[in-house]
Amino acid sequence: MGTPGQLVVKRYRLMRALGQGGMGMVWEGHDTLLDRPVAIKEVLIPDTLTSRQRLSMIQSTAREARMAARLNHRNIVSVFDVADEDGRPWIIMELVPSRSLDRVIAGEGTLSVTRAATIATEVLTALSVAHAAGIVHRDVKPANILIGYDGRVVLSDFGIATSTSPGDPRAPRGGATGSPGFLAPERAGGTPAGPASDLWSLGATLFATVVGKPPFEGTRGALSTLLTQDAELAKAPEELRAVLAGLLATDPARRMGPTEAKRLLDALVSPAAGAAPVRRAGRRGRVLAVVAAATAAAVAIGGWAVLRPADPANAGPVGAPTPAAPTTAAAPSPSLTPAAAPVRLKLKWYDNGRGWKAGVPRGWRLSIQEDYYTWSEPEGIAHLGLEVIPTLGRKPADLLAEVEASLSRSVRKYHRVRLGKVPSRRGAVVAEWESTWTGPGYHSWAVRGVAYRELQRMIVTGDRISVIDWSVTASQWERLRPTMESVFKYYRPPGTNG
Structure with missing residues (x-):
């Protein structure tokens, strides 16, 4: 594992660790050549892998990072470089001063309909750009959505993204890579990831933003999800139920597409003239905020x-x-x-x-x-x-x-x-x-x-x-x-x- 002050490929200096996820450690770093701050993902490879599996993981990680580098949009974290140090890939990315959406919810409680719809609209834009390039994110969730201190909304961590081009050897062959609670029902059953599964995860993220937890928590399989859908949607604000019902449809073939989802979300972000923005601060939201604040103060x-x-x-x-x-x-x-x-x-x-x-x-x-x-x-x-x-x-x-x-x-x-x-x-x-x-x-x-x-x-x-x-x-x-x-x-x- 890296250490503060370490210089990667004689250019990128590690400043401080920002956090660790399933793919490795993320550092705040400094590009000494261009004299600018960067984020550096240190890919951690499990010791249990064989040499062949290790090589395969290194190659696939570098390949996926290069795929993510093809995406150039303000709602997507930019990938600048893939460096090879000590036989491991280090992914050099844009550093976005921000809080992740899950931290925002933990600190402030559930968000208003207008604010949640605004965030969802920008994430939907990021997904549309990626899907048009043949790339699926596969892990859309609040922890991977950054709310910049400048107001920018950014979708991050395309590290497990994969190509969707027909016949592409990089395309997934099943499995359920992703986060429980935000994983589309068909993917839990082994169906390969596609644009529709990203849209379901976006719907689950939008639901969690206004309710405080992902939908269908504790349910198993498509049938149980279908049976509990009406009860789950009733927990969400009425204004969001139409778009949530469409995005969270169990059958991918019947799931709402990005165009219709954007139309419904835009109507909530830009209400009719004279209409006051909806701001919900229900008891659950206040309790979540108080608990988060008390926990932070205690530690x-x-x-x-x-x-x-x-x-x-x-x-x-x-x-x-x-x-x-x-x-x-x-x-x-x-x-x-x-x-x-x-x-x-x-x-x-x-x-x-x-x-x-x-x-x-x-x-x-x-x-x-x-x-x-x-x-x-x-x-x-x-x-x-x-x-x-x-x-x-x-x-x-x-x-x-x-x-x-x-x-x-x-x-x-x-x-x-x-x-x-x-x-x-x-x-x-x-x-x-x-x-x-x-x-x-x-x-x-x-x-x-x-x-x-x-x-x-x-x-x-x-x-x-x-x-x-x-x-x-x-x-x-x-x-x-x-x-x-x-x-x-x-x-x-x-x-x-x-």
């Missing part, structure tokens, strides 16, 4: 401590800009109306045990994706993001400008309020970017048609940059401004005392 190192007026944090952290004077004292009730008085919510310390410490609003839900921490206000009107990244010689203002150039294209009505360095204490380098925009896009939680205001701050301490992201619905910006100022004031960057 975190350090834990919580209430910030009190006499807390030393009132002195402000090293590198933090001098905070503006508070607008007002805490309001007795956190009204959500635009006319509500400004409020400074109560904060708690969060210490992740890795050198930084933050004061975050009490009662907000925590979700953790690798090293990116997000706290969400229970009603979804505000979000606080925090991560620490290496500087690698980069200037925070330049980084913010790069982020702006990329992310501003994914939202509507983008407007820059300001971007540049700001005054800071003790000579630390601090830059801020403030903007307004309208969803969807940008963040996975953004709601279509809702206006947001966002402030992102970068603080350089030593060889690390702390990135603090504060996003609020535009109507609530002034009301929650005192809370934002407190969060920024109390943050303790790595390498500082406190």
Whole structure:
């Protein structure tokens, strides 16, 4: 297995492990030739294989990676290169800053109909591009769908994809490669994978996005699936039942095709003028989110401590800009109306045990994706993001400008309020970017048609940059401004005392 710092084929440096799946380990890496970040899949070959089986697996993996490299679309992770190191293939891919859809559901609960349909539409587009090229994905599921921090939806892991060309020796000969719960009934019976089986898996993914689990869980075979279909569909929101019934048809010959599925999904993504977007936050969704947040908090190192007026944090952290004077004292009730008085919510310390410490609003839900921490206000009107990244010689203002150039294209009505360095204490380098925009896009939680205001701050301490992201619905910006100022004031960057 690879190690951090290792140089693959004298070009691709392994930075840190991102996760391990059935095909191997995925690393965040750096292309030293082109000076760009990449994702690197290290293919792990079981020791139990014979030398012939080992050679066959290496050849098929490299072949499938080359097939995936033929796909060039914004909804598909790009494959850049296949490197041979130590007799094993290493697949070099586009690095997409993102959360997988299953992590989004675990952290936030089930999604609204509009948001789920938007994601499904983009995955359907990715599948249509792949199928037109003669490639079947074979493992469509929430874990393989990435929701980019810039709003991009990407289908990943074509590592077990296979050709569908007639007579192609690479075509599958049966078996049920894929993930239980998202595997089409005919494939469970040994029928080779085809475009229709990918569409069934898309339907199962859409169902899980709004219900919280895949359909027909615990059923066995096509007959039991058919007998339970009506009962399963009744669990889904009414607006989605037509497209789900078509995609989840047991008989592949009768299954809904991509054209009709896109028409039904588009109607949900772009409702008639004047219709309000549907946002479902049922009890199941809230329970899932609370459980996920509680689990994340329980495993975190350090834990919580209430910030009190006499807390030393009132002195402000090293590198933090001098905070503006508070607008007002805490309001007795956190009204959500635009006319509500400004409020400074109560904060708690969060210490992740890795050198930084933050004061975050009490009662907000925590979700953790690798090293990116997000706290969400229970009603979804505000979000606080925090991560620490290496500087690698980069200037925070330049980084913010790069982020702006990329992310501003994914939202509507983008407007820059300001971007540049700001005054800071003790000579630390601090830059801020403030903007307004309208969803969807940008963040996975953004709601279509809702206006947001966002402030992102970068603080350089030593060889690390702390990135603090504060996003609020535009109507609530002034009301929650005192809370934002407190969060920024109390943050303790790595390498500082406190």
